[in-house]
Amino acid sequence: MKFLEKQLKKLEPTFAKGGKLEKLHYVYDALATFAFTPATTTTRGAHIRDGVDLKRTMFIVVLALIPALIFGMYNTGHWHFVAESGNWNLPYWEQMLDKFLYGAIKVLPMIVVSYGVGLGVEFIFCNIKGHPIHEGFLVSGMLIPLVMPVEVPLWMVGVATGFAVLIGKEVFGGTGMNIVNIALTARAFLFFAYPTKMSGDTVWMGGKEADGFSGATFLGDAQSLISDSPTVEGVSGIMDKYSFMDSFLGMIPGSIGETSALACLIGAVLLIATGVGSLRIMLSFAIGGLATGYLFNAIGVNAYMDIPAYMHLVVGGFAFGAIFMATDPVTAAQTASGKIWYGFFGGMLAVLIRVLNPAYPEGVMLAILFMNIMAPLIDHYVVQANINRRLKRLKVA
Amino acid sequence: MSKTISLKRGLDIRLVGEAEKITLDAPRSKFYAVRPTDFHGLTPKMLVKVGDTVKAGSSIFQDKYNESVEYASPVSGKIHDIVRGDKRRILSVVIEAAASDEYEMKNVAHPSSASAEEVKQCLLASGLWPLIKQRPFDIVADPVQTPKAIYVSSFDSAPLAPDYDYVLHGMQAEFQMGIDVLKKLTAGAVHLGMNGKSKQDEVFVNAQNVTKTAFSGKHPAGNVGVQIHHTNPINKGEYVWVVNAQDLAIIGRYFLTGKYDLTKLVALTGSEVKAPKYYRSLPCAQMSTLVEGNTKNEADERIISGNALCGSQESIDTYLGFYDNQITVLPEGNQMKFLLTDGWLSPGLNKFSNSRLYPTFLFPGKKYRLDTNLNGEDRGFVVTGELEKVFPFDIYPMHLVKAAMTEDIDSMESLGIYEVAPEDFALCEFVCTSKINIQDEIRAGLDLIKRECF
Numbered sequence: 001m002k003f004l005e006k007q008l009k010k011l012e013p014t015f016a017k018g019g020k021l022e023k024l025h026y027v028y029d030a031l032a033t034f035a036f037t038p039a040t041t042t043t044r045g046a047h048i049r050d051g052v053d054l055k056r057t058m059f060i061v062v063l064a065l066i067p068a069l070i071f072g073m074y075n076t077g078h079w080h081f082v083a084e085s086g087n088w089n090l091p092y093w094e095q096m097l098d099k100f101l102y103g104a105i106k107v108l109p110m111i112v113v114s115y116g117v118g119l120g121v122e123f124i125f126c127n128i129k130g131h132p133i134h135e136g137f138l139v140s141g142m143l144i145p146l147v148m149p150v151e152v153p154l155w156m157v158g159v160a161t162g163f164a165v166l167i168g169k170e171v172f173g174g175t176g177m178n179i180v181n182i183a184l185t186a187r188a189f190l191f192f193a194y195p196t197k198m199s200g201d202t203v204w205m206g207g208k209e210a211d212g213f214s215g216a217t218f219l220g221d222a223q224s225l226i227s228d229s230p231t232v233e234g235v236s237g238i239m240d241k242y243s244f245m246d247s248f249l250g251m252i253p254g255s256i257g258e259t260s261a262l263a264c265l266i267g268a269v270l271l272i273a274t275g276v277g278s279l280r281i282m283l284s285f286a287i288g289g290l291a292t293g294y295l296f297n298a299i300g301v302n303a304y305m306d307i308p309a310y311m312h313l314v315v316g317g318f319a320f321g322a323i324f325m326a327t328d329p330v331t332a333a334q335t336a337s338g339k340i341w342y343g344f345f346g347g348m349l350a351v352l353i354r355v356l357n358p359a360y361p362e363g364v365m366l367a368i369l370f371m372n373i374m375a376p377l378i379d380h381y382v383v384q385a386n387i388n389r390r391l392k393r394l395k396v397a
Numbered sequence: 398m399s400k401t402i403s404l405k406r407g408l409d410i411r412l413v414g415e416a417e418k419i420t421l422d423a424p425r426s427k428f429y430a431v432r433p434t435d436f437h438g439l440t441p442k443m444l445v446k447v448g449d450t451v452k453a454g455s456s457i458f459q460d461k462y463n464e465s466v467e468y469a470s471p472v473s474g475k476i477h478d479i480v481r482g483d484k485r486r487i488l489s490v491v492i493e494a495a496a497s498d499e500y501e502m503k504n505v506a507h508p509s510s511a512s513a514e515e516v517k518q519c520l521l522a523s524g525l526w527p528l529i530k531q532r533p534f535d536i537v538a539d540p541v542q543t544p545k546a547i548y549v550s551s552f553d554s555a556p557l558a559p560d561y562d563y564v565l566h567g568m569q570a571e572f573q574m575g576i577d578v579l580k581k582l583t584a585g586a587v588h589l590g591m592n593g594k595s596k597q598d599e600v601f602v603n604a605q606n607v608t609k610t611a612f613s614g615k616h617p618a619g620n621v622g623v624q625i626h627h628t629n630p631i632n633k634g635e636y637v638w639v640v641n642a643q644d645l646a647i648i649g650r651y652f653l654t655g656k657y658d659l660t661k662l663v664a665l666t667g668s669e670v671k672a673p674k675y676y677r678s679l680p681c682a683q684m685s686t687l688v689e690g691n692t693k694n695e696a697d698e699r700i701i702s703g704n705a706l707c708g709s710q711e712s713i714d715t716y717l718g719f720y721d722n723q724i725t726v727l728p729e730g731n732q733m734k735f736l737l738t739d740g741w742l743s744p745g746l747n748k749f750s751n752s753r754l755y756p757t758f759l760f761p762g763k764k765y766r767l768d769t770n771l772n773g774e775d776r777g778f779v780v781t782g783e784l785e786k787v788f789p790f791d792i793y794p795m796h797l798v799k800a801a802m803t804e805d806i807d808s809m810e811s812l813g814i815y816e817v818a819p820e821d822f823a824l825c826e827f828v829c830t831s832k833i834n835i836q837d838e839i840r841a842g843l844d845l846i847k848r849e850c851f
Contacts, residue, residue: 001735033774036733037740041769045819045836046706046826047699047727048410048556051748051755053773054830055741057780060754134776176777176831275753278782334781334795383793387811394632 008032026126030133054175058138060276064267065142065324071263072256073103076150079205079215079253080106086210088241092251106206107256110145110157117158118144121165126174136175136182136330137165143183143324146257147317147365148190149203156194160186180372181331184365191365199361204253217253218242218315219354219361225303226358235306247314254316261319268323277327280336281343285322286313288347296355304355312351321364322347331372335382342378346371401593402627404614406789408751408824410556411764412705414726416664416673418563423663425496426682428716429472430480430489431457435719436527438536438844441468441487449476454501454524454657457490465540469524471659471679473499489716500656508577508652516581523651527719528644529582532625532637534843535818544638546585546629549576549645551601552592554619555704555823559664559675559722561642562598568646569600575649579640580606590624614789622821626790631815643722663717665691667705667726668766669698680721685713692726699769701725706823707836730770741773748772751787751828776831784835787824792816794825798835801842806849809842819843 014021015028032038034055042049077099082090118141119133126133144161168185169178191198201216202209209215216224216231221238224231232238242252250260258264271277293309300306312318317325326332326346333342346367353363360366433441441458444467451457451474456467470492477493506519520526521540529547531538538544552561565572579587586608591597593613610628612618621639631637640648643661650658662675669692676687688700701708702718705725709718717724734740739747745755749765757763784794792813800808819836826835 001738005733005735034736035740036735037770037772038774039731039733040771040774041699041730042771044710045834046823047701047708047710047725047769048412048705048749048767048827049770049772049832050752050828050830051745051750051757051772052752052828052830053741053832054776054779055773056754057752057830059742132774136779174777176779273753276780329781330779332781335793336782336785339782379796383796383812386791386793389791390632390811390813393630 005036008036023127026131026133027123030123033132054135055138057276058135060270060274061139061324062142064270064277065139065146065257067263067266068146068257068260068320068324069107069142071250071260072146072258073107074100075250075253075259076103076106076206076256077101078103078251080150080207083205083209083213083215084207086213102206106150107145109154110148110152110256111142113154113157114144114161115141117161118165121162122170125166125170129170129174131174134175136169140164140169140182140186143257144186147183147187147255147320147325149198149255150206151203152190152194152197156190156197160190163189176330178330180369181325181328184325184369184372187365188369204255215253217361218247218311222304222307222354223358223361225307230303234303238307239311242315244308244311244314247311252315255320258317258320261314264319264323271323271327277323278329278332278339280339281327281332281346282322284340284343285326285347285350288344288349289313289318289322289351290347291344292348292351296351312354316354316362317364318347318350321350321368325364325368326371331375333375333378333382335379338375338378338382342371342375345374399591399609399611401611401613403593404612404618404623404627404789406786407554407615407617408787408828409554409615410705410749410767410827411762412556412666413668413764413766414666414670414673415557416559416666416675418560418675420662420675420677423676423678423682424686426494426679426686428477428491428493428683429470429474429679429681430491430683430716431468431470431681431719432489432716433458433468433487434489436468436537437840438534438847443479443487443490445476445490447476447479450474451476451492452501453498454503456524457492458487460537463539463541465521466526466537467521467524468527469501469657471657471681473497498658500658502655505652505655508574508581511581513581516578519652520578520582520648524657525648525651528648529579529638529640532622532631532639532818533815534847535820536847538638539636542636544583544585544636546588546625547579547583547638547640548588548590548621548625549579549607549640549642550590550619550621550624551597551642552590552619553704553722554616555706555723556616557664557666557673557723557725558619558704559662562592562595562601564643564662564675564722565600565646566598567600568649569603571646571649571653572600572642573604573606573649574652575640575645575647576604576606578648578652579638579645583638585629588624588628590619590621592619617789617821617824620821622816622818623789626792626816633810633815635815641720641722644720661722663687663721664723665726666723667701669693669726669728678717680717680719682717684711684715684717684724687717687724688713688726694728697729697731699727699729701727705767706827707820728766728768730768730772732770734770752783752830771832773830773832775833778831778833780830783828783830784825787828788821790816790821794822797842798822798825798833798838801838801845804842804845806846809846814839814842814846 164186296305349367593611
């Protein structure tokens with residue numbers, strides 16, 4: 001490694017101020033600090049510092065996403081073969097290599113585009129603004145493809161990523177300064193700009209579908225329960241089509257990374273064990289969703305409301321959103337008790353939108369974005385309570 | 398028996414190099430330097446010139462804006478130099494020490510018979526007043542104010558901190574006299590923070606006229622800031638004074654003997670010290686008298702006057718700080734660290750972390766040799782909740798730091814800035830993933846409020 005260190009040091013003047021490639025200084029800086037923690041020492045204050053840094057923190061999140069990614073690739077392949085054959089009940093665990101390869105061929109380019117465009121925009125922006133490139137996009141770049149339906153064209157992934165990085169983050173000052181979650185900004189952008197490519201019953205299966213085959217998701221079918229032309233017969237029909245176990249394991253159509261609650265939970269274990277993800281948010285999000293689901297079960301005025309509450313946790317992006325999106329520390333509530341309220345309302349809103357709003361079959365994205373906006377307000381009240389305690393003390397004294 | 402407050406939040410940073418309980422006499426320093434920079438916010442007004450002869454206890458400068466507070470020479474000798482920095486700011490007053498000390502003898506009031514005002518004047522005249530600090534602002538106490546209480550902590554929980562049970566053993570008379578003096582200065586009580594984790598020396602156990610409260614928990618349980626917060630929190634407009642336990646014995650010694658004798662035990666600690674021990678020395682002594690020849694690798698180490706979390710960076714040619722009871726010598730971390738072997742993707746068995754991202758939590762008894770590398774790069778705040786884990790106050794640390802950064806005085810006040818000192822945030826600074834210099838931010842916030850509102 002001494003060799004690499006020497007080479008880096010040799011190259012440094014080229015990229016330093018006044019050097020030949022001075023414009024690329026921050027690109028050099030990003031790559032150099034990726035390979036080596038810089039030799040910077042503390043000057044005052046705490047002379048020793050905790051070993052942890054943002055790179056490791058972000059890397060853990062990427063690692064936690066791997067199970068969802070791998071499973072997502074396989075699942076994508078499976079539904080491609082289902083759509084091609086027109087046979088909904090195609091055995092899940094056969095032709096495994098074919099399915100995985102198909103999924104990989106579909107998904108990997110999206111990841112490349114997402115990272116390429118996102119990092120490209122950051123490099124340019126950081127050079128203009130003159131600040132080093134931060135690690136935040138390591139996670140966003142992985143999240144963006146995972147929340148997309150497989151059929152979304154690559155150029156859209158690129159446009160959405162560019163939009164999210166620029167408008168969602170860089171204009172606010174970069175990593176740590178953004179108000180809403182970057183990956184969800186990308187998804188919301190496509191959701192409203194190109195709705196036909198983001199929902200409906202033709203975007204979830206890769207490739208061309210067999211005649212008369214409907215590639216709806218659980219949420220699409222559930223939504224149809226309260227329309228004039230239901231695609232499934234009542235609650236029992238939908239529960240036959242998507243069993244709880246299938247949904248929990250992720251053997252259902254949906255966005256690439258979101259289908260398997262199990263894969264997300266494996267990620268959650270890593271996030272909680274390392275302390276990177278907030279258990280409070282994940283749990284309260286789930287409880288919020290579950291409670292609202294049961295409330296609808298109790299009201300039960302239409303077929304959608306009668307769908308068992310626990311199904312909400314395992315279908316659509318609920319688990320993925322609760323574990324990877326709502327827990328984004330920058331956009332979530334920052335106080336300990338604020339996190340509980342933030343998660344609870346997030347879960348509640350997600351189910352509320354799903355069941356009551358006919359225009360949006362999936363409510364998790366909108367719920368989290370809404371709660372991102374509300375998080376500072378929640379924190380405000382939590383902090384205000386602390387301030388009031390202090391004021392009260394002053395009056396007593 | 399006193400009540401015990403147990404603190405759940407905090408962090409003990411386990412470093413190699415704790416001082417063995419053996420005391421040696423440090424050689425007498427050739428020069429001593431009293432540095433106005435040791436007293437935050439002080440503008441000195443000189444009372445001596447280069448070449449003047451002084452005794453131990455002779456005033457050498459005073460506070461320009463509060464002339465009753467005088468600062469004295471720790472030794473007898475000759476003023477050797479007055480070192481000035483930018484804009485002729487006085488950085489240090491260097492005294493060339495005589496072979497032995499003569500003391501400037503002044504009239505000493507006895508706290509049992511003298512009035513409060515007499516005791517106060519006696520302390521001010523002695524030059525020992527700067528040993529008393531005040532909250533808010535963590536500066537030398539303003540003698541015009543009357544504090545609602547005075548706090549002394551009987552233990553220091555900082556990494557490798559000296560053990561006061563050892564340091565003050567047998568100094569019961571001085572310590573008790575110190576308490577009696579302080580008792581005169583406040584309308585309220587003198588509080589003694591006891592260590593709830595271990596049995597303490599009789600100096601503390603037998604101390605009279607004090608309100609004892611025990612604190613058990615990890616660092617910063619020994620910080621007076623924490624102890625004040627949990628027993629008698631400071632509101633706006635209130636003052637609390639604090640004195641270090643060893644300094645209290647020095648005050649007591651003065652009232653017993655009439656001598657301005659600052660002699661104290663200094664713990665020489667840290668992984669780079671060959672044999673960490675206690676040394677009997679005077680503050681303001683040359684660092685070389687304590688450190689030279691006692692460390693492993695003189696080229697690449699950092700000498701800190703004070704503890705590793707909030708001490709000041711010194712070198713072999715500079716001096717021991719006025720308040721410091723400890724010297725910490727650590728390896729410099731000025732090497733690049735490759736990501737797989739020692740950087741952010743490494744297993745990190747030699748890294749200490751309060752997060753579970755490194756395996757520190759698997760080795761609860763292991764002691765670490767930490768260097769001064771920043772272990773990362775400066776970033777905006779990203780991770781939430783990590784500061785709270787090491788901050789045992791009913792205060793939201795991140796919000797307070799942000800208020801300080803944005804110079805929002807109203808928010809700082811309402812979030813509790815009057816209750817904290819930079820040292821209380823030292824652990825927050827240690828654990829911060831984004832490597833923000835939190836103590837500097839808090840200090841800047843306190844300075845701003847003092848300038849604008851007081």
